[in-house]
Amino acid sequence: xxxxxxxxxxxxxxxxxxxxxxxxxxxxxxxxxxxxxxxxxxxxxxxxxxxxxxxxxxxxxxxxxxxxxxxxxxxxxxxxxxxxxxxxxxxxxxxxxxxxxxxxxxxxxxxxxxxxxxxxxxxxxxxxxxxxxxxxxxxxxxxxxxxxxxxxxxxxxxxxxxxxxxxxxxxxxxxxxxxxxxxxxxxxxxxxxxxxxxxxxxxxxxxxxxxxxxxxxxxxxxxxxxxxxxxxxxxxxxxxxxxxxxxxxx
Ligand code: 13P
Numbered sequence: 001x002x003x004x005x006x007x008x009x010x011x012x013x014x015x016x017x018x019x020x021x022x023x024x025x026x027x028x029x030x031x032x033x034x035x036x037x038x039x040x041x042x043x044x045x046x047x048x049x050x051x052x053x054x055x056x057x058x059x060x061x062x063x064x065x066x067x068x069x070x071x072x073x074x075x076x077x078x079x080x081x082x083x084x085x086x087x088x089x090x091x092x093x094x095x096x097x098x099x100x101x102x103x104x105x106x107x108x109x110x111x112x113x114x115x116x117x118x119x120x121x122x123x124x125x126x127x128x129x130x131x132x133x134x135x136x137x138x139x140x141x142x143x144x145x146x147x148x149x150x151x152x153x154x155x156x157x158x159x160x161x162x163x164x165x166x167x168x169x170x171x172x173x174x175x176x177x178x179x180x181x182x183x184x185x186x187x188x189x190x191x192x193x194x195x196x197x198x199x200x201x202x203x204x205x206x207x208x209x210x211x212x213x214x215x216x217x218x219x220x221x222x223x224x225x226x227x228x229x230x231x232x233x234x235x236x237x238x239x240x241x242x243x244x245x246x247x248x249x250x
Pocket of ligand 1: 012172236
């Protein structure tokens with residue numbers, strides 16, 4: 001039976017967005033009012049827009065989050081943004097371990113776990129990303145890679161209110177390619193079993209998001225999969241109409 005888990009539809013703006021883009025955030029917040037009774041929605045703009053986006057969405061159901069945070073709490077870490085700074089800017093969540101940071105910036109699962117710990121300590125919801133590369137998928141190693149990333153990135157004793165897992169196959173990000181519905185279902189069921197093994201009963205409640213080329217026109221079939229409890233959306237979160245289409249599907 002499908003679990004009663006409130007979905008989360010999250011948008012990751014990556015390194016996109018300047019002041020004028022705040023109007024898209026306002027439109028998303030406005031459109032969300034028809035759906036906020038049944039799901040949560042989050043936009044993660046670049047760090048430079050966090051405070052302004054939080055001010056813009058004050059009093060609405062749209063949450064604002066960051067795309068990364070430091071492994072450290074404070075101190076001599078030039079360029080880092082701490083979890084407490086995200087909270088201070090009005091954020092309530094942070095993405096950690098996105099593949100663009102794991103692959104592109106050499107972050108290890110140990111780093112990701114430290115970031116998730118800092119986030120949760122500061123009162124943020126940590127969205128921990130996992131996902132296999134195309135080569136790992138072709139080599140038939142997807143489950144092995146996902147299990148290792150979960151074991152090494154998810155803090156012990158994580159609670160479902162504080163931690164969300166996002167499965168994003170690296171080869172599906174920004175490519176317009178997605179795994180088949182059967183494969184997403186199979187891998188989300190695998191991730192569910194794995195988080196139950198890791199966290200016990202709490203693992204049954206954790207939200208598992210799918211990410212990678214989610215668009216308004218494929219969101220409904222992805223949303224219907226058991227153990228998909230939301231989406232992490234890149235490109236299609238930049239335009240309010242596209243993102244609201246995905247929210248509607250969930
Ligand atoms: P796209 O939706 O553009 O494929 O990006 C997915 C992603 O990386 C979200 O974090």
